[in-house]
Amino acid sequence: MIEANLDDQTGEGLGYVMKRLLAVGAYDVFFTPIEMKKNRPATKLTVLGNANDRETLTKLILEETTTIGVRYQTWQRTIMQRHFLKVQTPYGAVQVKVATYQEIEKKMPEYGDCVRLAAQLQLPFMRIYRAALVAAEQLAGKSNH
Structure with missing residues (x-):
């Protein structure tokens, strides 16, 4: 799981990056409304993908969003x-x-x-x-x- 908080990203930009991330192999991409410091409304971008694709997904997030950093977390999953x-x-x-x-x-x-x-x-x-x-x-x- 890769996450980034975006406090100055347009809605159009969010839709665009979602499409791009899914096209390069992300399993899922979703947005959560959050509040950042100084009570600024923002969006948390969450990307689920294969650990082997981490660098590709990270680079795309850094290129296509306003964030200057991302967080990683490794999860296990069961798939039907x-x-x-x-x-x-x-x-x-x-x-x-x-x-x-x-x-x-x-x-x-x-x-x-x-x-x-x-x-x-x-x-x-x-x-x-x-x-x-x-x-x-x-x-x-x-x-x-």
């Missing part, structure tokens, strides 16, 4: 195993991410596929999303028999 299913819905095909850990299983329709179908068919996003979940559950039910 992931694979994808392609399911057919009444509205078209949707990829569904399946994540598992021991007996835990989660299914999440791919956002981009749902958005594309919703826009193309002029239907609510959630209708497509729910149809993909139902199709994934039905497919899982058939494979268990």
Whole structure:
């Protein structure tokens, strides 16, 4: 985890650096509103990434933000195993991410596929999303028999 406090960074600059950090391999980038000395409102930039990418991420933060220093912290994490299913819905095909850990299983329709179908068919996003979940559950039910 790499963090920096930014007290004079524009909102546009924050959005830009987030996009750049994700493009070079950051796992996640997020902002937290904070208050700095003299009660100045500011933003804490937090970047999660692979320890091997620390130098690349640090250099980008120093180049693209107003900070003059960053903090590092090493964390351990548990990651669910992931694979994808392609399911057919009444509205078209949707990829569904399946994540598992021991007996835990989660299914999440791919956002981009749902958005594309919703826009193309002029239907609510959630209708497509729910149809993909139902199709994934039905497919899982058939494979268990």
